[in-house]
């Protein structure tokens with residue numbers, strides 16, 4: 001499907017609205033507070049919203065009590081998300097009572113579910129702006145309406161368009177995310193994402209490369225993760241392996257990562273691109289979800305356990321030292337002991353270095369929510385505990401091979417619990433703890449691994 005881009009005139013009108021609000025503020029610097037739930041997609045949307053707020057003249061605060069603008073960017077993926085979000089928004093009532101000029105906004109995937117958004121609007125009349133996932137480009141116009149006394153409720157039902165040219169205020173650090181595509185076509189039977197993020201649409205390669213260059217050369221990031229619900233089905237005129245090769249050429253970039261990969265679309269070309277691009281890290285996040293073919297079919301994942309294991313073999317053959325991380329769901333409707341055993345044996349067989357494990361939970365509106373054979377909560381809980389034990393064994397076993405190995409880490413920060421230690425990741429995503437001080441943060445060091453810790457490694461700096 002040809003991607004649709006937000007009309008240039010709309011983007012120009014957004015910048016014009018930003019200019020008018022700047023004037024309206026007359027040099028004042030109000031404060032904004034953003035709370036983001038869920039995945040990196042939401043984080044990235046929040047960075048774009050922050051970019052627009054800062055152009056208007058707002059400055060960030062981490063204290064919602066002193067904020068003049070509070071935004072909740074919501075997620076609907078996790079358990080009890082609605083209850084939690086409603087609870088958090090409810091707390092704002094008090095702050096609004098103390099500061100009637102406060103502007104409050106709620107956006108994101110949960111608000112894209114119109115019925116939930118309507119419930120929120122009715123229950124919390126003090127919320128000034130409610131908008132869905134397709135409204136980023138018109139955020140300045142919406143905010144201007146609120147500044148002029150209006151209330152905003154905007155949720156477009158159509159599949160989203162790609163907004164290019166909006167400012168981004170990236171979260172601080174040395175590693176950042178660049179969106180390469182939006183939406184998802186896969187309709188895994190348990191997942192709400194295609195309903196709230198729309199169909200897949202890919203950005204133009206030149207826009208992606210420009211954004212990476214800017215992040216590296218103007219904003220100082222050295223590690224970039226290319227982001228999409230299923231990056232393997234990227235199609236911006238070129239396919240994902242070619243895009244990876246293009247981005248790999250960006251001068252100044254040290255490390256290149258990508259997520260998330262769907263096993264049904266992971267090609268041998270991509271494995272070879274990973275092998276041949278010097279900046280692409282030896283790590284892949286490849287959600288398997290289940291080791292049982294029967295459950296994979298019910299999940300509509302469109303690959304088998306055997307296919308998944310073939311992919312792992314291909315990756316390990318061509319990308320030496322590659323680490324595999326994954327997502328796994330237990331307690332999917334009708335899951336039997338035998339299905340669970342298939343999942344546990346797959347974890348052992350692959351030797352994941354880490355896995356995000358979940359007990360299945362119902363998402364209204366999905367196919368799995370209507371399936372017979374829902375598993376009782378206590379059974380799901382018990383299965384999740386068993387899975388977690390196996391994951392931990394697998395991850396710790398995978399650490400031993402690092403003893404004596406050398407590699408480069410990017411120091412991210414200091415762990416001040418006990419004796420202060422600096423920590424940073426190898427390209428494989430393994431965390432290594434070394435002695436040092438805060439002047440090392442953001443720099444790359446060559447290290448030798450001298451020991452294993454719980455879920456991580458200990459090392460010494462060589463150079």
Ligand code: SF4
Nearest residue numbers: 184186187188191193
């Ligand atoms: S690939 Fe499946 S799990 Fe991932 S976002 Fe798309 S529908 Fe959801």
